[in-house]
Structures are given as C-alpha cells and as structure tokens.
Amino acid sequence: MTTSAPIPPPGRRAWNFGPGPAYLPTEVLERLSADLLDYRGSGLGVAEISHRGPLFAPVVEALEERLRRLLALPSNYAVLWMHGGATPHFSLVPLNLARRHRRADYVVSGHWSERAHEEATRLIEEARIVARSSSSPTSVPPVSAWALDPDADYVYYTDNESVDGVEFPGTPRVERPLVADMTANFLSRPVEVPRHVLIFAGAQKNLGITGLGVVIVNCDALPEDLPGHPRPDVYAAHVAAGSMLNTPNTVAWYVASLMLEWIEKEGGLKALDERNRRKAERLYAVLDGSGGFYRNDVSPAYRSRMNVPFTLADPALLPLFFREAAAAGLHQLEGHRSRGGARASLYNAQPVEAVRDLCAFLDEFQRRHG
Ligand SMILES: *Cc1c(COP(=O)(O)O)cnc(C)c1O
Numbered sequence: 001m002t003t004s005a006p007i008p009p010p011g012r013r014a015w016n017f018g019p020g021p022a023y024l025p026t027e028v029l030e031r032l033s034a035d036l037l038d039y040r041g042s043g044l045g046v047a048e049i050s051h052r053g054p055l056f057a058p059v060v061e062a063l064e065e066r067l068r069r070l071l072a073l074p075s076n077y078a079v080l081w082m083h084g085g086a087t088p089h090f091s092l093v094p095l096n097l098a099r100r101h102r103r104a105d106y107v108v109s110g111h112w113s114e115r116a117h118e119e120a121t122r123l124i125e126e127a128r129i130v131a132r133s134s135s136s137p138t139s140v141p142p143v144s145a146w147a148l149d150p151d152a153d154y155v156y157y158t159d160n161e162s163v164d165g166v167e168f169p170g171t172p173r174v175e176r177p178l179v180a181d182m183t184a185n186f187l188s189r190p191v192e193v194p195r196h197v198l199i200f201a202g203a204q205k206n207l208g209i210t211g212l213g214v215v216i217v218n219c220d221a222l223p224e225d226l227p228g229h230p231r232p233d234v235y236a237a238h239v240a241a242g243s244m245l246n247t248p249n250t251v252a253w254y255v256a257s258l259m260l261e262w263i264e265k266e267g268g269l270k271a272l273d274e275r276n277r278r279k280a281e282r283l284y285a286v287l288d289g290s291g292g293f294y295r296n297d298v299s300p301a302y303r304s305r306m307n308v309p310f311t312l313a314d315p316a317l318l319p320l321f322f323r324e325a326a327a328a329g330l331h332q333l334e335g336h337r338s339r340g341g342a343r344a345s346l347y348n349a350q351p352v353e354a355v356r357d358l359c360a361f362l363d364e365f366q367r368r369h370g
Contacts (some may be wrong), residue, residue: 015354017344018332020205028258044364047251059322060258064258080215081243086183086202090119096235098124098153105130109140110161138164139302162183163336167304171195185306189273197221206347208255279346279355280305286359293366311341328361
C-alpha cells in the first residue's frame with residue numbers, strides 16, 4: 001500500500017480510537033506495569049495485595065479525595081465503586097430510586113437510554129418516555145417539550161450517547177431530581193452535580209479499565225434496604241460498606257486512581273473540556289469540509305465531543321478505509337455493530353496528536369479515493 005499518511009514512528013504506540021475499552025495515557029500504563037511487579041518498593045505487586053491492608057489504603061483514600069475535589073462533591077453525596085461497569089445501574093437505579101411512586105421519566109436519545117428505559121419498564125410501575133430522539137438521532141428534543149410526570153421519582157438521561165454521537169450541551173434545566181448515565185463523557189467537563197440525585201459511569205471509557213462502575217449519589221435519597229432483593233442491589237449497603245461488600249476490583253480501582261491523578265495533572269475538568277472541544281472541532285471540521293465524502297448528521301449543538309460517528313458517501317470504500325487507516329497506525333475506527341459506518345472516540349486520554357493524524361489521514365484518503 002502506498003500512502004503519505006503518517007505512520008507511527010518506531011516506538012510510538014498505535015493510535016486507538018476504540019469506544020471502550022479505550023486508550024489510556026502511556027504514563028498511566030507505564031506506572032501500572034511497574035506497580036504490577038513491585039508496588040512502590042514493597043516487593044509486592046499491586047494486584048496481589050489486600051484491599052483492606054495498609055499498602056492499598058492510600059489508593060482507596062486517593063480515589064475518594066480526588067474525585068470529590070474534581071467534581072466539588074457536596075458532603076451528602078457518596079461515591080461508590082462497584083463491580084460490573086455501567087449496565088447494572090440500568091436496573092439498580094429504578095430499584096433504588098423509584099420507591100415513592102414507582103414511576104420514573106426517561107429521555108431516550110439513543111442506544112444506551114433505550115436500553116436503560118427497557119430495563120426500567122421491567123422493574124417499576126411506569127417508566128415513561130418523556131422525550132425521544134429519532135431512530136438515527138441528530139439532537140434531543142428541547143426540555144420545554146419534555147412531558148414530565150410530576151409524580152416521577154426521577155428524570156433519567158444519558159449525557160453522551162456513545163453509539164449515536166449525541167451529547168447534551170450541558171445539564172438539562174429541569175427542576176426535578178436528575179439521574180445521568182455519564183459513562184461516555186465522565187470527567188470530560190465540569191458537571192452540576194447537585195442537580196442530580198445520581199450519576200453513574202462505567203470506567204472503561206474515561207476512567208481506566210473494564211469491570212468497574214462509579215456511582216455518585218445523594219445519600220438522602222437512598223432507601224436503607226430493599227426487602228426481597230439481594231444485598232448487592234442495595235446502594236445504601238455499598239455506602240455502609242465503603243464499597244467493600246466483597247473484594248473489589250483492586251486493579252481497576254488502582255488504574256482509576258492513576259487516571260484521577262492524571263486528570264488533575266492535566267489541569268482538571270475545565271482544561272480537559274477545552275482540549276476535548278478543540279479535538280472534536282478539528283475532526284468535525286474535516287468531515288464537514290469534505291463536500292459530502294464523509295458525513296456526520298448530528299446537529300452542531302448536540303454533537304458529541306467524545307464519540308464522532310461518520311459515514312462514507314460510498315460505503316463500499318469502508319473495508320479499504322479501515323485497512324488503510326490501520327496501516328497508518330489508526331485503529332478501532334469501526335462504527336457500532338448496530339450502526340455500521342465509522343466512529344472515532346476521543347475520550348479524555350486521546351492525545352491531540354492522534355486527532356491530528358486522523359484528520360490528515362481523512363484528507364489524504366479522500367484525495368486518493370474521492
Ligand atoms: C458504553 C456505555 C454503556 C455500557 O457500559 P458497560 O460498562 O459495558 O455496561 C452504558 N452507557 C453508555 C452511555 C455507554 O457509552
């Protein structure tokens with residue numbers, strides 16, 4: 001294959017645009033590699049030490065402290081680190097929070113909110129869809145058009161739909177307790193936490209590796225128990241146990257603590273927001289400037305800064321596109337299996353240089369095949 005697209009220089013990691021498990025900062029991986037063998041000079045690997053012991057205690061403390069600082073968490077909010085990524089919370093949220101009226105309002109703006117809503121309909125009296133984007137979403141209906149139920153126990157939304165590339169421009173202005181799935185844009189910008197009763201995220205997109213879910217919850221809203229349900233389903237039980245009802249995923253906790261440290265070092269949420277915007281704008285500019293060779297139809301106000309799906313005018317070029325991209329060191333650009341096309345994920349850790357190289361490749365591929 002002949003191409004003038006940038007080839008990764010020897011020793012450079014491949015650029016990884018996968019939607020999750022996602023790219024991690026090299027310095028985080030280097031630290032993890034060393035600590036797997038010898039954690040801070042203890043002679044023991046970080047995956048092999050007690051989660052309750054003195055060596056691991058600073059990790060537990062740092063996790064809580066740094067996250068509280070980054071998000072300016074009010075003291076009545078608890079942070080839970082739970083097994084299982086994001087999906088368990090599609091069930092645990094209605095079980096724990098739809099207690100008073102057993103009703104909740106759902107905004108369906110794409111793939112993940114659809115899944116969350118489906119699960120809620122199995123578990124509570126009524127999970128109403130108060131607003132729905134089209135089946136190929138390009139925006140979210142404005143808050144003024146949401147048909148809110150005054151008796152709903154919460155209003156649920158997905159801040160960033162990673163399959164569809166649709167992101168809320170900011171916290172919806174609704175005077176109701178909000179629940180947000182922030183899996184795909186967690187810690188990528190400042191968040192108005194007090195407007196939410198609960199925020200959850202799987203860690204594998206912006207906060208490290210798979211198997212871990214983080215929950216930020218207003219403790220005043222939690223039932224102490226859910227009679228007839230397993231204890232691991234009860235958020236309050238995790239609060240009481242300091243997220244250690246059983247052995248936690250210590251390696252995922254450790255990587256999350258390294259990621260929080262990295263985020264603070266990079267300047268915190270405002271600085272990341274700036275950088276994330278610049279990365280996304282650069283890519284959208286290339287797509288929009290391609291005269292229809294590449295397309296993203298999401299309306300500008302709702303375009304995701306994290307996940308940029310796009311199609312090629314000639315879909316028959318896609319296999320060649322992925323092949324040449326990979327040869328140029330640009331990997332995992334395939335769109336979600338339900339959507340096809342291409343998608344570039346640009347989470348916090350995605351370097352500006354990766355986006356620069358992707359943009360150069362897109363231009364160059366179009367020059368040769370447009
Ligand atoms: C990826 C994703 C999920 C699913 O995450 P799992 O950890 O695999 O359950 C849920 N919600 C959103 C918004 C996502 O992007």
